[in-house]
Amino acid sequence: MPPQKVLFIASEDEENLSVRYPAAALIKAGHSVEIAPFSVPNDTVRVLTQIKNFRPGLVAISMAFQCKAPAFFDLTRKIRAAGFSGHITVGGHFPTFEYRKILEAKMGIESVVRFEGEQALVELAEFLEGKRDLSSVSNLVYWVGSKIHENPTIDHFPDLNALPFPVRSDRPQVRLGENFATLVASRGCWHSACAYCCIGAFHARKKGQRHALRSVENIAKEIAWLYHKQGVRLFQFHDDNFLQEKEADNIVRLDGLMAALEHEKVDYDSTAFLIKARPDSITKEVATRLWKLGIVGVFLGVENATGTGLEALIRGSKLHHIDRAFELLHLHGIIVTYNLLIFHPDATLDEINENILFMKNHPMYPFDFGRAEVVAGSPLERQVMKEGLIRGSWPNWDYRIKDPLVDQMFRINLATFRRPEAGYSRLAHTLIALAYRAHVVQRLYPGKAAQQMDGDTRDLIVRSNMVVLDHILKMYALTARLVSKKDLDDLAGSIHTGCLAFIKEAEQITRRMDRLQMAEKKFRQAGVPGEVQISSFLRKLFRV
Template sequence: MKGKVLLVGAEDEENLAIRYLGAQLQENGHTVRIVPCSNRNEFSGVLKELRSFHPDMVAVSMAFQSLAPMFLELIHKIKETNPHVHVTVGGHFPTFEFEKILDYKTVDSVIRFEGEAPISSLIDVLVNNENLSSVPNLVYKSEKDVVKENHLITEFPDLNRLKFPLRNNKPHTRLGERFATLVTSRGCFHSRCIYCCIGAFHKQKTGLPYALRSPENVALEMGKLYHDQKVRLFQFHDDNFLLPTKEASYARLNTLKRSLIKEGIELEDIALLIKTRPDGVDEDILALLEEMGTVGVFLGVENASETGLKALVRSSSVEEINSSIELLENFDMGVTFNLLMFHPRATLKEINENIYCMNKNKNLAFDFGRAEIVAGSPLENLVKRKRLLEGKWPHWDYRIQDDAVEKLFRLNSLTFYRENSLYPELSHKLIALSYRSHLLQHFYPGKKSGNLKDETERLISKVNTFTLESLIQIYSFVGESEIKENLNRLSNEMDVFYGNYAERASKLGEKMGRFQVVEKKFQEKGVGDYFQNSTTLGRIFRI
């Protein structure tokens, strides 16, 4: 007997976690529906699907710790609507916090770690009225309210044998192009960063802490998306797109390139967004990535001081960071990075070195903040052990050991990251604009796309200059006691500036969108150069 499963998860883009589960369930003969829920405004859509579909099980992806309270609220409403449906949750957060989550009587079970085999086994057991004890990775409460932990799967699945994730009939659009996300692996070959839970998530595995899909398998999925859905922009979300050694990375990329060509993909007609560690690239690798259409690289800098890198257990160096950024400047790729300059052991010397890095690279889109507590991460264990933990579950907070750095962080929280601050949104817009400007140069090379790229770089540099000036002002407040008036003044200045430049960033994005629409039309007619070089057409289309 086969069942019906309703999969629920946040979907600002296609949620590969639940879509891999959906593909596996369908392969096993079950009926699946996917309904997105990224905020409380989408509760009604979930409940509507619940009433019309009448599922045997609702599976909620709770990957994002910050969204856990929202999903628990949603589950309460699901149970009010259908008290008899089995609700299971999964993801990184429930994997480590299953005991607290099972205290919510509306949650029937938790699937820990990877879910393809467990969710298929769980729905089989439910529809056939069998015992839950046979379902791997499952945690649940017995009739006597005792938590039961089933046996764990200790190996990665064969990633080449997994069905490709279920996709929407119409692909998402991002940066003005048809877009899809992919993963080429699971786990992480480094698996030691203090703020990350990936190592803990796969700790029970035997063998290597990561598993790879073959390049041929990746190319096959990309080919289907390219030919069937006309996807041109591919973003890779996994941590092993490049491998532990440069030799292995180069060989794997070469095989992927050949496989893409074999699948009938025109390399000049696709664009890639990837992420890598600073020690993962060299000139040959970057040249190959450029040939394959890479237009954006998220560089895993994370901290720009040697002591900060050591504290975060990054196993990379400032020299490697600097050399990788310098190397990337020779290639037409948008480079972005993040700095976790606040962490439990951060010092003012580290902060100075991170500010120096920002100033040195203010032509690049970046973000900065604190290493936050993620369930299961070594950071969580550290702040508990050092008695630095504050706040309430699941929104933990912690105190930085150095009082001056702690004060600096709190002042940043009252300015850059206070409620309704436009800085976080603007920094993400600038990252997107950086990638998009290089994408335009790749797909539509010419005078106008070059001008848009130049305009993007000027905007990024202007915003970063103001951000650094504001950060230095906040730094100067650390040694003062009477700062309220100055802090309010600076906050108001930041509101005005970031509001103004958020609007400019939005208008630049709109201009890029108009350019893409018009340029595609002219390219179809074989006269793309005419549009790119026409001042009159630029004025008509406001480009």
């Protein structure tokens, strides 16, 4: 048989590296590949049309997000109902652990690729070509008669430096006003123990460490291609931990990456980077190098600002690590954004009080808050099942928090902050993006207008955080009594009004940033960078 046509289906709000790496491996092996974005159910018709036009022999569906699994299940049924008779396989963190339930549901899915997919999908394509037996396809699970058969799994990381760079779109995405790309410098996590995370289990069968690194030279070559060929200036590393455990290793790696970028003629003074990091990885020497490299924003893994909460979530970090990280990153002009998992099975009101105090003491930083959710393969999943706390139904489990008042507070949160129309989730994401963008603009286009927008952004974040905090306190107060529907509606309405006003302010600042970035690029092309911020007349003209 000829080489296979392979269609990947995945959420693609940005270039999804979990399918773009396997896509590159398949192309290298001689197969044809297309990617069909499926981020919301409204994408269904377009996906079905793409299948009809491309006529693939293999459809590979990435189910990275457990919460979206029902939508992908429904899509699979519709693909079969539309007459597709080829092979459908699914992969990702969720199917890796829930492969048996997925196959037993008999939704038209023929196989599940567990763990990493590059080698497995190339081998599956070879099976469809008639070049190998299905039993020899690594990491594959499938039906044999009335039984589910599990093929042997690969017990080591692939050579990350030998993998072809992920498939990229012909034109780069634009995020925060700049040509943008995502990339990863590693796989796995050196901590691999957090209660709510499945990464440790995902790599548990591997020999040795559960963390593998690309060389700095390999990373720099990919950045250089994006920088020189696509004009990318904003890069976001999606590593679960961009930094390593030991300071000395981070210093060597960051110095080496800067040297490798210089060798590739990448002017990292003209680029900006966003990363995720654990608080215990941030030291003075590391923060200095992050600043020098051009890291403008860090999504910091705070997760809980109490000793008992950090212990319950098996974070492995301490409160003094969090305080040190905030202080050092602030001193280096790097914006911190964070999330607080104030709700978890063992959460107490005292713990929530401490987390609220932390929010109050850090008013300049955009944040979100919520519950540690159950994901397949995680220690949390095992805990709530063992302790009889599990509620709801597969695949989107719910659970009961042991303290009834905390559980009630969480339910109030769902009925108010998390109402679809409340606007809080949108506000939290908007302010995180705006904070990053203010720092991107400050780095790439320094000047009076950029400083003013940064100041306006900081002011908005502080005012918004105070209002959000006030509503969290109102939610807290409701836990002390019987709550009526009117109580919930009143709180939700107040949250909606406040969030909507702040979102409108954020949108106004965003439009100013749009105009400044556009004007700066035009003036730079004309050989007069910064002129638009120097001249008061031009600032008025461009409304920046």
